[in-house]
Amino acid sequence: MTPLTVAIIGRPNVGKSTLFNRLAGRRLAIVHDQPGVTRDRRFADGRLGDMALRLVDTAGLEEAPADALETRMRHQTERAMAEADVVLMLIDARTGVTPMDAHFAQVLRESPTPVVLVANKCEGGAGEAGLYESYGLGLGDPVPLSAEHGEGLALLYEALLPHEAALHERQAAAGEAGAPDGADAAGAEALPPDLEARAMAGAEDDAEPEPDDPGRPLNLAIVGRPNTGKSTLVNRLIGDDRLLTGPEAGVTRDSITVDWTHRGRPVRLVDTAGLRRKGRVTDSLEKLSVADTLNAIRLAEVVVLMMDADMVMDRQDLTIARMVVEEGRAxxxxxxxxxxxxxxxxxxxxxxxxxxxxxxxxxxxxxxxVSALQGRNLDRLMDTVFEMHARWNVRVSTGRLNRWLAGMTGEHPPPMGKHGKRIRLRYMTQAKARPPTFAVFCSRPEDLPDSYVRYLVNGLREAFGFDGVPVRLFLRKSENPYAKG
Known part of the structure; x- marks a missing residue:
């Protein structure tokens, strides 16, 4: 059965992201005391007891002028409400019902999407007055809850049960109507359910995946300095205004994941917050955003570094590029x-x-x-992404490597060691791919100069097509079989 899609809404700083993380079972959304941290919609799979949920975290509801950032944020929230099976409207029970709560409760009463009212921050009886006051919003009986401490989740489960039953009834009716040949209602390009779960979890399998596995999502992170067009690029690629954009720098704060299919291949796009120079990052919220971006780089397979054509390859761009390479990402x-x-x-x-x-x-x-705004050259960009991903996954047989190593050492033998004896490179193997990592067994690895290691790495790039991807080469000391004799 399809999980129940639950949109979590409310005015700023009532605990929406805290509840989202609680139901998702892991810390996905940034939580901070500053209001308005969440700006884009964030999706995740979650569970409440035996109930499967598709969670949507949203920006805080605020009144603002038509051209303001807050208005664009509210449009994202309105889309989440329209696409949800049920809406959880959160209020801060300790603060009580505010005029803004009452205003948006009126909007929700006119919405066709069913609503469950949640009075958050009720731990220790601190929100008892606000809980009773919330009955006046006309959204039914409120659910007393403490998202931070996990209290009241059983009551939330009971409140969601009728909506889950209604969803199952709709699915059963749709099944009786019949989809031709058992086709998925989402269309021919819908991902298998296990792929979506693996993409949302962000975990890598213990086994090394096959380089040409067409069903495995490619994890692609979009990074760069603020206001270089990262969110605009993602929106243009997927053909939808999925992410919040605007002329303001630093609009994106969370790393937002979007599942997409490009020419039949599933791609897990991750839009990230802009990275400024370390010395300029002093605000605690920006530090959380930076940490979220760095984590997205670690989980990525390929990283696209967005740069402004008029400020290209400045010091910060180079810093980000080196960071990606050091993490071993294409x-x-x-x-x-x-x-x-x-x-x-x-x-x-x-x-x-x-x-x-x-x-x-x-x-x-x-x-x-490229031009993300006008959609120019994006096919070439994605072709390059897939090409680099293929190089990053290449494995070379041990036989080929050792024949290559013999040729390299024959053309330029290793130098003499500290004790006047020539260093011998005896054997080489590829330890792993993703990134290509090699181990060379030699007589005295501590004496082999860095210049010779670079000679070997450059030779690997030229011989096996590793141009542009990080190559790691480790030196290991060969064991002498006669040493203990």
Whole structure:
């Protein structure tokens, strides 16, 4: 059965994200005392007892002018309400019912989506007065709850049971109507249910996945400095205004995951908050956003670094690029706002010069010029993403590696060690892919200079097509079988 889609709404700072994390069973949404932290819709699978839920965290409901950021946030919340099976409207029971609560309760009474009123922050009897006051909102009996402490979840379960039963009745009626040949109601490109669960969980399998597995979602993170067009890119790729955008810098605060299919291949897109220089990050909320972005990079397979064409490859761009490479992720550079670039030739020269001088450790790093706003060159960007993902997954047989190693050492033998004896490279194998990682067994690894290691890494790139992806090479000491004899 399809899980019950539950949208969690309310004015700012009533505990929506705390309840979202509680029902999801893990800390997904950023929680902070500052009002208005959540801006985009965030989805997650959750459970309440034996009830499967599809959770939607939303921005706080606020009245604002038509062109304000808060108004665009409210439009995202209204979409979540329209698509949900049931809405949980949260109020802060300790504060009591505010005029804003009453205003949006009126809006919800006119909505066709059923509503469950939740009086949050009722722990220890502190919200008893607000709980009784909330009966006057005309949304039925409120559910007393403490999302932070997990109190009242059994009452919430009972309140959701009738809505789950109604959903199952609708599904049964739709099943009797019949879908041709058992087709999925979501369409031909719908993901298998286990794939969606694996994507939302963000966990990697213990076994190494096959490089050409077309059913496994590709984890793609979009990162960069603030206001470089990351959310605009995601919206243009999926063909929907799914993410909040605007001229203001720093609109995105949470890392938002969007499941998408590109040419039949499932992709797990992750939009992230902009990364400023470390010295400028002083606000505690921004520190949480940065931590969320760094976690998205660690869980990604390919990372697209968005850069402004008129401020390309500055110090912060290079810092982010090095961070991605050090994490061992495949990296693609996207030079955005190309349609409005002031001097395209100078921008291309700067990118090439910076790649040669400052990112020489990933020789051959690709870059693509795009316009996220106008949708230009996005197919080429995605082709490059899949190409880099394929390189990142390559495995080389041990036989090929050792024949290659013999040729490399024959052409340029290792130098002499500290004791006047030549270092011998005896054996080589690939320890793992994702990123390509190799182990070389030699007589005295501590004496082998870094310049020779770079020679081997560059040779690996040239011989096996590892241009642009991180390559790790570890030296291991060979065991002498006669040492104990």
């Amino acid at each position: 990296l693609v550079l996207a030079v955005n706002k190309w349609d409005a670039a002031a001097d395209r030739e100078a921008t291309l020269r700067r990118v090439r010069d910076r790649l040669e001088t400052s990112l020489a450790q990933v020789r051959g790093l690709p870059f693509v010029t």
